[in-house]
Amino acid sequence: MTHPFLALTESDREEMLGTIGVGSVEDLFRDLPEAVRLGRELELEPALSEQEVFAHVAALAGRNADASTELSFLGAGMYDHYVPAVVDTILQRGELLTAYTPYQPEMSQGVLQAIFEYQTAVCELTGMDVSNASGYDGTSVAADACYVAKHATGRDKVVVTEATNPQVRQVVKTFAAGFGLEVVEVPHRNGVTDPDELEQVAADAAAVIFQQPNFFGCLEPAPDICAAAAEAGALPVAHVDLLSLGVLEAPGRYGAALAIGEGQAAGNFPSFGGPHYGFLAARQEFIRRMPGRIVGETVDTAGERGYVLTLQTREQHIRREKATSNITTNQTLLALGGLVYLTWLGPQGLRELGETCLSLAAYAKKRLEERAGLGPAFAEQTTFKEFAVRVGRNAREVVAAAREQGVHPGYALGRDYEGMDDVLLVAVTERRTPEEIDRLVDVLAEVGG
Amino acid sequence: MKLIFEKSQAGRRASALPRYEHLPGPSELPEDLRRAEPPRLPEVPEFELVRHFTELSTRNFGVDTGFYPLGSCTMKYNPRINERLAALPGFARLHPLQEEDGAQGALELMWRLQEILAEVTGLDAVSLQPAAGSQGELTGLLLVRAYFAARGEGDQRRKVVIPDTAHGTNPASVTMAGYELTPVRTDARGNIDVEDLRGKVDEHTAALMLTNPSTVGLFDENIDEIQRIFHGAGALMYYDGANLNAVCGISRPGDMGFDIVHINLHKTFSQPHGGGGPGGGPIAVREILEPFLPVPAVVRREGGDFGLDYDRPQTIGKVRGFTGPFGVFVRSYAYIRMWGPRLREMSEVAVLNANYVLARLKDAYDLPFDRLCMHEFVVSARSLKKQHGCTALDVAKRLMDYGFHPPTIYFPLIVPEALMVEPTETEAKETLDAFCDAMLAIAREAADEPELLKEAPHHRPVQRLDEVRAAKQPVVRYGFEEHPQAEAEPAPTATKAPTGV
Numbered sequence: 001m002t003h004p005f006l007a008l009t010e011s012d013r014e015e016m017l018g019t020i021g022v023g024s025v026e027d028l029f030r031d032l033p034e035a036v037r038l039g040r041e042l043e044l045e046p047a048l049s050e051q052e053v054f055a056h057v058a059a060l061a062g063r064n065a066d067a068s069t070e071l072s073f074l075g076a077g078m079y080d081h082y083v084p085a086v087v088d089t090i091l092q093r094g095e096l097l098t099a100y101t102p103y104q105p106e107m108s109q110g111v112l113q114a115i116f117e118y119q120t121a122v123c124e125l126t127g128m129d130v131s132n133a134s135g136y137d138g139t140s141v142a143a144d145a146c147y148v149a150k151h152a153t154g155r156d157k158v159v160v161t162e163a164t165n166p167q168v169r170q171v172v173k174t175f176a177a178g179f180g181l182e183v184v185e186v187p188h189r190n191g192v193t194d195p196d197e198l199e200q201v202a203a204d205a206a207a208v209i210f211q212q213p214n215f216f217g218c219l220e221p222a223p224d225i226c227a228a229a230a231e232a233g234a235l236p237v238a239h240v241d242l243l244s245l246g247v248l249e250a251p252g253r254y255g256a257a258l259a260i261g262e263g264q265a266a267g268n269f270p271s272f273g274g275p276h277y278g279f280l281a282a283r284q285e286f287i288r289r290m291p292g293r294i295v296g297e298t299v300d301t302a303g304e305r306g307y308v309l310t311l312q313t314r315e316q317h318i319r320r321e322k323a324t325s326n327i328t329t330n331q332t333l334l335a336l337g338g339l340v341y342l343t344w345l346g347p348q349g350l351r352e353l354g355e356t357c358l359s360l361a362a363y364a365k366k367r368l369e370e371r372a373g374l375g376p377a378f379a380e381q382t383t384f385k386e387f388a389v390r391v392g393r394n395a396r397e398v399v400a401a402a403r404e405q406g407v408h409p410g411y412a413l414g415r416d417y418e419g420m421d422d423v424l425l426v427a428v429t430e431r432r433t434p435e436e437i438d439r440l441v442d443v444l445a446e447v448g449g
Numbered sequence: 450m451k452l453i454f455e456k457s458q459a460g461r462r463a464s465a466l467p468r469y470e471h472l473p474g475p476s477e478l479p480e481d482l483r484r485a486e487p488p489r490l491p492e493v494p495e496f497e498l499v500r501h502f503t504e505l506s507t508r509n510f511g512v513d514t515g516f517y518p519l520g521s522c523t524m525k526y527n528p529r530i531n532e533r534l535a536a537l538p539g540f541a542r543l544h545p546l547q548e549e550d551g552a553q554g555a556l557e558l559m560w561r562l563q564e565i566l567a568e569v570t571g572l573d574a575v576s577l578q579p580a581a582g583s584q585g586e587l588t589g590l591l592l593v594r595a596y597f598a599a600r601g602e603g604d605q606r607r608k609v610v611i612p613d614t615a616h617g618t619n620p621a622s623v624t625m626a627g628y629e630l631t632p633v634r635t636d637a638r639g640n641i642d643v644e645d646l647r648g649k650v651d652e653h654t655a656a657l658m659l660t661n662p663s664t665v666g667l668f669d670e671n672i673d674e675i676q677r678i679f680h681g682a683g684a685l686m687y688y689d690g691a692n693l694n695a696v697c698g699i700s701r702p703g704d705m706g707f708d709i710v711h712i713n714l715h716k717t718f719s720q721p722h723g724g725g726g727p728g729g730g731p732i733a734v735r736e737i738l739e740p741f742l743p744v745p746a747v748v749r750r751e752g753g754d755f756g757l758d759y760d761r762p763q764t765i766g767k768v769r770g771f772t773g774p775f776g777v778f779v780r781s782y783a784y785i786r787m788w789g790p791r792l793r794e795m796s797e798v799a800v801l802n803a804n805y806v807l808a809r810l811k812d813a814y815d816l817p818f819d820r821l822c823m824h825e826f827v828v829s830a831r832s833l834k835k836q837h838g839c840t841a842l843d844v845a846k847r848l849m850d851y852g853f854h855p856p857t858i859y860f861p862l863i864v865p866e867a868l869m870v871e872p873t874e875t876e877a878k879e880t881l882d883a884f885c886d887a888m889l890a891i892a893r894e895a896a897d898e899p900e901l902l903k904e905a906p907h908h909r910p911v912q913r914l915d916e917v918r919a920a921k922q923p924v925v926r927y928g929f930e931e932h933p934q935a936e937a938e939p940a941p942t943a944t945k946a947p948t949g950v
Contacts, residue, residue: 005525005528008877028801035673042569058537064551066539069539070551096505096506100524100725105916107909108724113505114502117452140584147625177765178594178625245488247483248478262770273774298915304912318617321621326586328582332723347487347488348492356467362472382478
């Protein structure tokens with residue numbers, strides 16, 4: 001019985017077994033002790049044809065309420081920005097899609113040059129000197145940054161602001177156990193971090209991780225936070241949204257030692273949480289402590305420019321237990337999606353996108369207050385594309401009631417923060433039109449308290 | 450070829466964005482938070498963008514291009530239907546914080562994949578959360594820590610045993626999990642040296658990390674005795690699933706005595722590797738470790754609905770955002786459903802293909818362990834180096850001239866001049882024969898014309914690249930400052946007259 005993913009005919013098999021010098025395929029497994037063999041068929045459902053698997057899996061997809069079937073203002077770390085067709089087109093090029101990590105540079109100049117361009121784009125956006133080829137996501141790069149800081153400072157504590165994405169904080173805590181790091185959180189004060197309070201807590205810390213804009217969408221006093229961290233001898237680590245960096249200052253310009261973040265908003269679909277890319281960039285002094293792959297420029301024997309994986313003595317396959325990280329597979333294809341997207345935007349597009357998000361979010365905030373009587377949770381703070389609004393009753397109930405009307409109004413902050421049960425986090429990307437925002441306002445006016 | 454930054458001209462752009470003219474302008478940003486200098490992103494029209502990245506793709510080699518026997522990486526065919534499925538709006542545009550009732554299809558797919566992976570690994574519970582094999586390893590070791598801490602043995606058990614054939618990720622993960630490394634030797638047959646092992650496993654041992662079949666492509670014949678040694682000492686067994694493609698439906702890690710397994714979805718289960726990632730590194734564990742798995746757990750509730758369970762008081766926490774790389778799960782799930790119980794055939798053919806290539810090559814290259822192999826094997830270019838000065842690197846570069854991606858080289862570390870070949874079940878016999886013919890021809894060339902190898906490759910977009918220079922003087926981003934105005938490349942000149950109309 002043939003299978004679409006197999007090629008050997010019966011006569012091929014016979015000939016190959018003859019060359020090997022065994023009588024049957026079964027003989028090839030003679031080194032396996034009887035005790036560890038399965039001895040039965042796997043209990044899996046029978047094989048499906050392509051058409052059948054399409055019908056089955058498409059039916060599963062059809063049971064989800066996604067942003068094409070529900071008007072969504074959900075953000076909280078994943079955003080419904082438009083992904084242009086050129087991203088799909090390039091990522092589906094088989095030569096890029098089906099290649100492994102570029103260990104053999106002469107076979108892989110396409111991917112290597114693309115990563116070099118990606119590193120350049122990330123450095124430009126963040127104002128940093130060196131970027132790796134990507135990390136897993138916006139949470140794992142925060143843990144990576146802690147590992148860099150631990151070895152760079154010799155200290156064994158990290159500080160994370162409470163206004164940093166809860167998932168980032170949770171992942172940092174998980175890995176800190178293995179790294180031998182204590183994790184301390186600094187509370188937010190009215191939606192942002194107090195630099196003076198931070199400086200006290202940051203004494204003896206290896207790093208201070210903060211998010212800009214923070215999880216509530218508010219702009220942190222980032223230069224003051226970096227100065228406070230540096231004053232305490234800790235590395236300031238800024239967790240940023242790439243798409244904000246057309247209008248917001250680059251972390252490298254306000255004193256951050258490392259800039260990290262979740263790349264999804266820039267060129268990847270939300271895809272129920274992944275795969276996406278995390279980015280990690282740093283000042284020059286940390287280049288030999290960086291985790292993960294880095295591509296460097298070099299020349300070939302004819303003197304022509306080319307690209308290779310470089311600084312590999314940092315990495316697990318050479319340094320083993322002394323490596324700067326265990327990362328091997330990263331998120332190259334998604335980072336390539338980010339590069340294609342950022343190229344599509346260009347500097348003007350990036351700025352316009354930021355301004356559009358600012359305008360739409362400001363419009364939503366204003367209309368919610370004027371028409372629905374729902375005021376912002378942190379009225380004094382400046383926000384970017386996302387903001388926290390008080391909805392007058394339990395926000396999870398508001399979400400459920402609004403979804404009955406086909407609108408997902410946002411994320412209930414009470415899921416992560418005490419005392420915020422009546423607060424909803426609303427994200428407005430350029431994909432939401434003013435008319436759609438009006439619809440949100442109408443629905444919240446009705447179902448809010 | 451030029452970088453995209455060198456093709457940039459101020460004022461060009463590929464994007465047109467919606468503008469909402471009647472909106473109030475954005476509120477003023479505080480001066481010290483506003484961007485002062487615009488980032489120098491490329492400025493190109495859309496067609497220039499497409500041509501640039503298309504040209505890059507032509508300078509790259511994937512499984513879609515040709516044979517890619519990169520050992521330990523399982524470079525098999527990646528079915529296109531999987532791409533279509535992952536791109537369905539019901540998946541691609543689904544927000545990970547959607548309420549459970551709006552994500553039933555996605556949760557069901559994950560739950561079903563968990564059930565499948567439990568059956569394939571012979572273990573009880575699965576977490577899909579880890580982003581890749583290495584993260585699966587680290588997650589697994591954190592489970593080991595949590596397990597022993599709960600038993601009051603956390604301070605006592607500080608050591609993790611790793612054979613000298615292990616992937617570099619294993620020792621790196623051991624350090625990152627806060628453990629100490631205990632290395633163990635490989636014996637003359639390519640198995641773990643059980644005598645060496647016995648003296649090293651005691652009440653201070655937390656776990657063994659083992660790849661089986663190992664990175665030399667051999668199934669450890671003493672696996673049953675090894676698991677008895679570890680479990681007898683109260684330690685746990687961790688299985689690095691990088692080589693699972695050898696044993697699906699034949700022998701399961703759980704049946705071999707392993708307690709924790711990570712599965713590389715981008716190897717065995719066909720997630721395209723994308724030039725470096727994404728991957729997926731789910732872990733499967735024995736029941737005793739289930740309480741410590743990452744949150745949230747994907748569960749089927751009474752009544753048949755699917756949900757996310759955060760109520761796991763003993764959990765190690767979260768290792769990645771949300772519930773893992775969902776798009777990878779869609780592809781691997783569809784892939785496995787197209788095999789069903791026939792996964793066994795997949796592994797059988799992978800092992801048959803590897804043994805066939807080995808049989809054809811073993812007289813021309815050195816064979817460190819003369820046994821039947823599993824899904825991959827390691828030969829050595831040691832004699833070629835000694836007799837003709839041609840190294841494994843030279844053989845690899847020369848293979849490119851024959852149109853093949855080279856095998857993994859210089860790994861595992863215990864075999865000098867190693868060439869690690871993994872054909873996978875993909876590939877017709879004709880392809881395997883063409884590869885063998887090329888390897889045999891290269892061995893002859895090493896004797897007759899060694900320069901052909903040393904100067905290879907001859908037909909790639911670049912010649913051999915200077916990796917030492919790249920590391921000594923790292924240039925890791927485009928130097929805008931050194932290229933104030935990128936010089937135009939010479940226009941390509943026609944080499945022959947037009948032949949059409």
